[in-house]
Each structure stands twice: as structure tokens, then as C-alpha cells.
Amino acid sequence: xxxxxxxxxxxxxSSSVRAVVAAALQFFAASQCLISEPWPQQATIDNExxxxxxxxxxxxxxxxxxxxxxxxxxxxxxxxxxxxPPQESIIPGxxxxxxxxxxxxxxxxxxxxxxxxxxxxxxxxxxRGKVLGGTGSINDMVYARGFPADYDEWASQVGxxxxxxxxxxxxxxxxxxxDENIANDPELMKYHGLSGEIEVTGTKKSTKDTDMFLQAxxxxxxxxxxxxxxxxxxxxxxxxxxxxxGRRDSSLTALLNKSSKTSNLFVLKEALVTKLLxxxxxxxxxxxxxxxxxxxxxxxxxxxxxxGTFNTPxxxxxxxxxxxSHLNSIGIDIVKILPVGDNLHDHVMVLxxxxxxxxxCYADLPxxxxxxxxxxxxxxxxxxxxxxxxVYISVNKDAKVPDFxxxxxxxxxxxxxxxxxxxxxxFNSDICATLDAKNREYELLTLxxxxxxxxxxxxxxxxxxxxFDKPLIYSGTFNDSDDLINYPNVxxxxxxxxxxSYFREKNAHVVDIKIEQCANLxxxxxxxxxxxAMAMSAWHAVGTAAMGSVVDSRLRVYGIRGLRIVxxxxxxxxxxxxxxxxxxxxxxxxxxxxxxxxxxxxxxxYT
Ligand SMILES: Cc1cc2nc3c(=O)[nH]c(=O)nc-3n(C[C@H](O)[C@H](O)[C@H](O)COP(=O)(O)OP(=O)(O)OC[C@H]3O[C@@H](n4cnc5c(N)ncnc54)[C@H](O)[C@@H]3O)c2cc1C
Numbered sequence: 001x002x003x004x005x006x007x008x009x010x011x012x013x014s015s016s017v018r019a020v021v022a023a024a025l026q027f028f029a030a031s032q033c034l035i036s037e038p039w040p041q042q043a044t045i046d047n048e049x050x051x052x053x054x055x056x057x058x059x060x061x062x063x064x065x066x067x068x069x070x071x072x073x074x075x076x077x078x079x080x081x082x083x084x085p086p087q088e089s090i091i092p093g094x095x096x097x098x099x100x101x102x103x104x105x106x107x108x109x110x111x112x113x114x115x116x117x118x119x120x121x122x123x124x125x126x127x128r129g130k131v132l133g134g135t136g137s138i139n140d141m142v143y144a145r146g147f148p149a150d151y152d153e154w155a156s157q158v159g160x161x162x163x164x165x166x167x168x169x170x171x172x173x174x175x176x177x178x179d180e181n182i183a184n185d186p187e188l189m190k191y192h193g194l195s196g197e198i199e200v201t202g203t204k205k206s207t208k209d210t211d212m213f214l215q216a217x218x219x220x221x222x223x224x225x226x227x228x229x230x231x232x233x234x235x236x237x238x239x240x241x242x243x244x245x246g247r248r249d250s251s252l253t254a255l256l257n258k259s260s261k262t263s264n265l266f267v268l269k270e271a272l273v274t275k276l277l278x279x280x281x282x283x284x285x286x287x288x289x290x291x292x293x294x295x296x297x298x299x300x301x302x303x304x305x306x307x308g309t310f311n312t313p314x315x316x317x318x319x320x321x322x323x324x325s326h327l328n329s330i331g332i333d334i335v336k337i338l339p340v341g342d343n344l345h346d347h348v349m350v351l352x353x354x355x356x357x358x359x360x361c362y363a364d365l366p367x368x369x370x371x372x373x374x375x376x377x378x379x380x381x382x383x384x385x386x387x388x389x390x391v392y393i394s395v396n397k398d399a400k401v402p403d404f405x406x407x408x409x410x411x412x413x414x415x416x417x418x419x420x421x422x423x424x425x426x427f428n429s430d431i432c433a434t435l436d437a438k439n440r441e442y443e444l445l446t447l448x449x450x451x452x453x454x455x456x457x458x459x460x461x462x463x464x465x466x467x468f469d470k471p472l473i474y475s476g477t478f479n480d481s482d483d484l485i486n487y488p489n490v491x492x493x494x495x496x497x498x499x500x501s502y503f504r505e506k507n508a509h510v511v512d513i514k515i516e517q518c519a520n521l522x523x524x525x526x527x528x529x530x531x532x533a534m535a536m537s538a539w540h541a542v543g544t545a546a547m548g549s550v551v552d553s554r555l556r557v558y559g560i561r562g563l564r565i566v567x568x569x570x571x572x573x574x575x576x577x578x579x580x581x582x583x584x585x586x587x588x589x590x591x592x593x594x595x596x597x598x599x600x601x602x603x604x605x606y607t
Contacts (some may be wrong), residue, residue, distance in 0.1 A: 010249075019406065035091065035254055039084040040260030040267040041130060043077075050298040050394055051077040051266070053594075055306055055314065056273045056287055058082075059134015061567040061587040062306035064174070067255035068591035069182070070265035072600040077297055078256075079271040079288055082131035085149040089137045089373065090247050093383030093497055098138040100423050103131040107310055107473060108426075109458075109537070114476040118431055118515050118533040124475055125426040126537055128308055131270060133252030135308065139539075141248060141386055143200045143240040145171055145229050145582060146575025147401045157572050159553040161589070164231070165452045170588040171581060173200050174251075175510075181226055181292050188227045197254040198584065199244040203387045208362035210238055210389045213408045216500040217391045222491065228390070234402055235542055236391035242580075243386065246379025250583055271295075276303060276319035276563065278335055283562040289467075299562065301598060305545075306567045313341040313460045313544040313569060316473040321560065330462050336559045341460035341471075345574055347538035348451040348477055350531045351425065352494045353435060353511040355442035361410035386575045392452075392576075393493065402576055404490045407448040408497075415439055428534060431513055438511050445508065448489065449531075450538045452576040454479035460544050472564050476537050488527035517554035540579045542552035542571035554593045566590040 025150055040283040055062045058080035066078040082103060085167045088094040089103070098104060111122030117434035129135040172193030179202030182188045192200075203210070214236055218224060225237035242249040255367065260267055268290060277296060285298035301364035305312045316322055320335035323342070327334050367382070374381030388409075392402035417439045421432035438444060457475025465470045478484050498508040517531035545565045547553055555570055556561040568583050575582050595601050 001076070005593055007330065015495075023564055029439045035087045037085075037090060037247075038257050040256060040265075040269075043266035043268055045077070045266055045268060045295075045297070047295045048298065049077075050285075051075045052299070052301045053077070053304060054079065054297055054299040054302075055304045056286060057134060057305065057307035057311070057567065058132050058252070058256065058267065059129060059306060059308055059567065060136035060583045061134075061194050061590075062304075062366070063133060063136070063251035063256035064565055064584055064587035065304060065306060065591055066265060067251075067259035067268070067286065068303045068588070069594060070259050070262050072595060073264055074301070074600075076266065076599070077299075078267045079133075079273050079297070080267070081133050081272045082134075084135040085131050085133055085252070089131070089133070091383050092241070092243055092246070092248060093375075093385050094142060095138065095140055095248075095386075096420075096424060098129075098131075099127045100125075102471075103129060103138060105130045105310070105470070107470060108475045109475040109477075112474065112477075114479075115475070115532050115535050118428055118513075118530075119426050119536060120422065120428050124477070124535070124537045126310065126473060127423075127539065128310060131269075131553065132256075133250050136250040137248070137252060139580055140388065140578075141241040141250075142241055142388055142578045143229065143581055144577035145231075145585075146577040147234075148231050149401045149527075150573070150575035150577075154547065154572055158547045161553050162547070165588065167585055170592075172196065173588050174255075174584050175200055175581075177240075178202075179227075182240070185226065186286075188230060188234070191227075191229065194315070197258075198242055198251065199249045200240045201243050201385075202240055203238050203385055207387045209410045210387045210404065212360075212410075212502050213389060213497070214238075216254070216497040216503060217406075219500040220496060221394075222391050225392075227342060228392075234392040234394075236389070238387065238389045241386050241388075243384075246375070246384030251587070272467065273307070273315060275316065276315065276321075278318050278319060278560070281560050283335060283560060302562050302564055302594070304590075304594075305563070305565045308567050309344070309541045309544050309569045310460055310471050310473060312565055312567055314462065316340045316550075318465065318467060318544065319463045319592045321557065326461055330465060332462075332465060336557075338550050338558060340550055341544050342457070343543040343549065343572070344458040344473070344541060345454050345456060345543050346458075346461055346477075346478065346541040347574060348454055348456075348474065348483065348535050349538035350449045350491065350534050351536070352447045352449055352491050353438075353493065353513065354445040354447070354503070354508045355438050355511050356445060356503060356506040356508040358413045358443060360443040360445070360503070360508070379471060393490060395489065403452055403486065405450045405452060405577075406490070406494050407450065409446045409448075411442065411444040411446065413439065413443055415444070417444065427534070431515075431534075434513055435511065440508040443506075444511070445497075445503075447497070448538070449490050449494055451483055451487070454483050456483050456575070457543075478532050484528050484531060487522040487531040491527050491531065540568075540574055542568045542579060544576045546572040548572050554597075555590050564594070581598045
């Protein structure tokens with residue numbers, strides 16, 4: 001989800017101010033050694049060493065899995081293409097700085113000449129963490145789970161292991177809920193864990209921006225939700241976040257950092273896995289590049305791919321597991337025909353904009369330096385938290401689950417919006433110029449309208465047999481026309497906050513973004529046309545090695561022995577919410593499957 005955090009917490013988007021702030025932070029931090037974490041040591045390992053398990057990718061899923069397998073004495077090798085996260089990853093207010101940086105794989109989608117035509121080159125940005133902790137080290141830290149119906153739908157496709165009642169305990173296992181509003185409510189606490197490793201906090205202080213949006217959506221008839229993960233009802237509210245004492249918490253910081261001290265867990269950073277080693281459809285190891293040298297590592301039990309929605313299918317395809325015609329066309333010997341890379345889907349996001357008078361948003365610029373000092377002194381102030389909030393909306397008022405979410409943010413006048421608009425959002429220069437010009441005079445309210453259950457499907461394919469080439473990502477956005485049907489009405493809901501009391505007082509009005517192909521249409525046709533042209537990813541892509549088609553319900557690859565997949569790619573359908581906590585849950589379940597299969601089953605031990 002685009003949080004607007006850089007465009008907010010880092011108060012101007014001007015690269016010079018950002019550079020000064022970053023330099024000041026680094027100077028203070030370096031001199032006081034305040035902003036650091038005990039990242040895992042780089043292991044020293046000989047070529048051709050053998051382990052019980054090899055995990056490819058030390059991201060959200062891989063970090064959980066490595067920690068859980070190592071705790072029962074398996075020897076585990078974790079191979080991660082990136083290195084340690086930088087300080088900016090630790091500081092919640094700096095999360096956006098990492099998008100588009102060297103810590104990002106910087107994927108983009110192919111231009112399909114149909115959707116996203118108002119984006120630069122008709123291409124959606126798809127950041128993903130190329131760093132230990134993976135995308136969990138660069139994401140927006142929102143803690144969400146989706147809704148029971150999402151998992152019951154998985155269960156109806158692949159089996160009862162994945163029903164809501166089966167997955168809930170695994171969400172709770174990793175969670176340490178410290179949000180007082182939730183922790184003191186026995187009904188809400190039925191669904192939360194108190195003794196897991198990853199801290200889930202609330203936003204301790206209310207801020208003007210969240211308060212004004214909460215009030216506006218309440219006026220529009222949406223109920224306040226004290227807990228945005230509550231499975232029985234939904235409305236408008238503040239999200240919880242994975243933040244611990246003013247620092248990012250993640251499966252890396254909460255699990256891998258701690259367990260990497262054990263002598264049976266080996267972490268190799270900056271190690272790019274290029275291929276699976278397979279004989280007679282049995283995976284026995286991986287080929288990896290480290291400092292320009294090629295290594296073979298062997299796994300006596302399993303290789304587990306946790307390389308994420310784009311790189312997991314890429315590695316399978318490079319290893320001969322995938323659709324026949326594609327492997328043939330690229331000249332790769334076929335090991336097993338499977339629909340790898342199909343079923344790509346993602347939450348679609350359409351940004352709508354309103355402008356309002358100066359003073360509408362909370363302007364933190366004058367406090368900036370004080371906030372830096374506060375952060376360095378005791379990790380408090382605006383850099384220590386995230387105040388993101390949202391509203392879940394169902395088109396059918398009686399529905400038990402939402403179809404859309406709206407995520408609002410507010411940007412003060414003169415935020416020098418252009419750079420962030422081009423580099424982070426990826427709009428074309430005309431749109432960025434329009435928005436930037438508006439922002440010189442007015443505050444910009446962004447209301448991101450996100451489709452939670454898309455029917456459209458895309459694909460991930462290889463560009464070549466070169467493991468350094470990025471995969472080709474065909475988003476498929478809006479290739480099922482049902483996905484567009486409700487956009488006009490939900491965009492109108494977003495615009496209607498202009499008529500709520502506070503925003504009316506501030507003369508809020510819709511920013512008219514001109515898109516040539518959307519001129520001279522009826523109102524609804526124009527909105528649908530704009531949605532199609534402005535569609536981007538909300539960064540929750542899943543499904544490219546899905547349960548039921550590429551892996552079974554225990555995440556083993558069909559027809560191949562010794563190979564499991566554990567990451568966002570196994571979701572058969574995206575859940576109605578942000579995907580990080582669900583990926584952690586998937587990894588927790590996978591660890592349990594693996595322990596059971598290898599005679600190390602410990603019953604769940606948590607409260
Ligand atoms: C910018 C952004 C913001 C987001 N914000 C949120 C949020 O606020 N809340 C939320 O719930 N979700 C959020 N998400 C989504 C969530 O973070 C992801 O769904 C989740 O992290 C995916 O986990 P994963 O384990 O599947 O992949 P990743 O965490 O991406 O892990 C894959 C790892 O594999 C490594 N790797 C890949 N290929 C190789 C290879 N060949 N060899 C070795 N290593 C390799 C990568 O470097 C990476 O470390 C966000 C996503 C993005 C992109």
C-alpha cells in the first residue's frame with residue numbers, strides 16, 4: 001500500500017531537504033550508535049556443503065521459516081540476494097526512502113497498451129525488497145489479515161488446513177499485540193496473540209490528519225472500527241502497525257536476528273540463487289552466485305523457495321518447471337509442466353485527488369529538526385510511528401466483507417510533489433505537472449481507491465535464461481471487465497468527503513486530471529476510463545505458484561520431490577487486506593508441516 005509516508009512524514013519531497021535530513025540522521029546515529037539492529041553474521045561456507053534445508057530468500061516468509069526450522073536443530077542454510085537493511089529501514093518515518101533505492105528489486109510491469117496508460121511508459125511500479133527481511137524491510141508496516149471468508153475460500157479450493165479457524169492460531173502465534181485499545185478489550189483479544197515475537201502496536205497519539213479523515217468517513221455513514229483486523233465487522237479506523245519502541249518490527253528483526261545466533265542456522269547474504277539442482281524430479285540443492293563465484297549447496301531434506309511473487313516463479317522457470325510453451329520458446333529443458341507464473345493478481349489502486357485550503361493538513365515542517373532529535377534521543381516523535389488509516393467499503397451494504405478500501409493521506413501546500421509523483425507513484429509527467437501545480441497553492445488530499453478482490457489475472461514469464469534479467473510481469477489489470485464496474489461509485493464516495501463538514505469549510509474540491517481518451521464521456525464512463533488509465537499496483541501481488549495448481553495444500557510442488565514454496569506466491573486468491581501478516585502466517589504453517597513431516601512436530605506452544 002502506498003502510505004504517502006515519504007510524501008508526509010518526510011515533510012517536503014525535495015531531494016535536497018531529504019538528503020540533509022538523511023545526512024543529519026546518519027551523523028547522529030553513527031556517533032551515538034542508536035539506530036542499529038543485530039543483523040545476522042555472514043556465514044563462511046565451503047562450496048558443496050550439505051544442509052538439512054536450504055531456504056531461498058530471507059524475506060518476510062524466509063526469515064520466519066529459517067528461525068522456526070533452526071529452533072528444532074535442523075541445519076538450515078538461508079540464501080538472500082540482498083545485504084543488511086540500512087538505517088532508513090529501521091526508522092518508521094523513513095520507509096518510503098527505500099522504494100526505488102538499491103534495496104529494491106525495482107520491478108515494473110509490461111505496457112499492455114490497455115490499462116495504466118496514464119502511468120510513465122504504461123507501466124506499474126512493483127517495488128520489492130532486495131535486502132535481508134525482503135519486502136518486510138521496506139514495507140509500510142500495516143498489520144492486516146483480510147477476512148475469514150478469504151481463508152474459507154482457500155479451504156474450499158485446497159482443504160481445511162487453510163480455513164479461517166485453522167489459520168487464526170497461526171496469526172496469533174507470531175503476534176504480540178500491545179495496542180491498549182485492543183489489548184484491553186476481551187472480545188477483540190479473542191483474535192490476537194500476546195506472546196508472539198512480532199510486536200503489533202497502535203498509533204498512540206491521534207493526529208490531525210487521521211482525525212479529520214475519520215470524522216469525514218463517519219459523517220458519510222461508516223462506523224468507527226477500533227480494530228481494523230476484527231473479523232466480524234468493518235468500517236473506518238486506524239491500522240495497527242508492526243513497530244516496536246519506535247522501530248520497524250518484522251520477521252527479520254523479531255525472529256531471524258535472534259535465532260541467527262544458533263550454530264545450526266547459516267545465513268549467506270548477497271547470494272543470488274540462479275537455479276535449482278534437480279535429478280529425476282528430485283531437488284537436491286541450488287546453484288548460487290556469491291562475489292562472482294558459483295557455488296553448489298545441497299539439501300538432504302528440502303529446498304524451500306521463499307523468493308516472493310516475482311522471483312519464485314522466475315527460479316522455477318529457470319529450473320525447467322513451468323508452462324510447456326513458454327519453456328520451449330525460451331529454450332529451457334522441461335522438468336515438469338506446471339502453470340507457474342499464471343494467476344498473477346494484485347490489489348488494483350486508483351489514486352483520486354482533492355485540493356483544499358492551506359492549513360487543512362497537519363504541517364510538521366517547523367517541528368522537523370526537533371523530531372529528528374526526539375527520534376535519536378528516545379525513538380519518539382513523528383519518525384517513530386505511522387498513522388495510516390483506511391476505510392473498508394462494500395458495494396452491497398449488507399455484505400459481510402468489503403470489496404474496496406480507501407486509504408487517505410494529506411499533503412501540505414508546497415510539498416514539491418513532482419519528484420515523488422514521478423519516482424514513487426510513477427504517473428506520467430503531465431499528471432505530475434498538474435498535481436504539482438495544484439499543490440503549490442493547495443493542500444493535496446489523496447484518496448487511494450483499492451479493489452480488494454480482483455478477478456483479472458496476469459502472468460510472470462522469463463525474458464531470457466540469464467538469471468540477472470528481470471522477469472516479465474504482465475499485470476493483467478482490468479482484463480476482467482467486472483473489476484471496473486464498481487470503480488465509478490467508489491471513486492464518488494472518495495470525492496464526497498469534500499461535502500463533509502471539515503472539508504467543506506476548507507473548500508475542498510476535486511482535482512480535475514485531464515486524460516485525453518477520457519474526454520467527452522458520461523460521468524460514470526469518464527470515471528471508469530480514468531480508473532483504467534490511472535490504475536497502479538497496491539503492492540500486494542500474489543498467486544504465481546498457487547496452492548491447488550503449482551503446490552499442494554502442504555505447499556509441496558506437484559510432481560517434484562524435495563521442493564516446497566513458502567511465500568506470497570502460494571496464495572490462490574489475494575486476501576482482502578495487506579499481505580505481510582498473512583505471509584508470516586503461511587510461513588508459520590509451513591514450519592509446522594515440515595516439522596510434522598520430519599518427525600519434529602511440536603504442538604503449538606503459545607497462549
Ligand atoms: C512497498 C510495499 C509496501 C507494502 N506495505 C505493506 C504493509 O504495510 N503491510 C502489509 O501487510 N503488506 C505490505 N506489503 C506487502 C508485503 O510486504 C509482502 O506481501 C510480503 O513482504 C511478501 O513476503 P514474501 O516473503 O513473499 O516476499 P519478500 O519479503 O519480498 O521476500 C523475498 C526475498 O527473496 C529474496 N530473493 C529473491 N530472489 C532471490 C534469489 N534468486 N536468490 C536469493 N534471494 C532471493 C529477496 O531479496 C527477498 O529478500 C507491501 C509491499 C510493498 C512492495
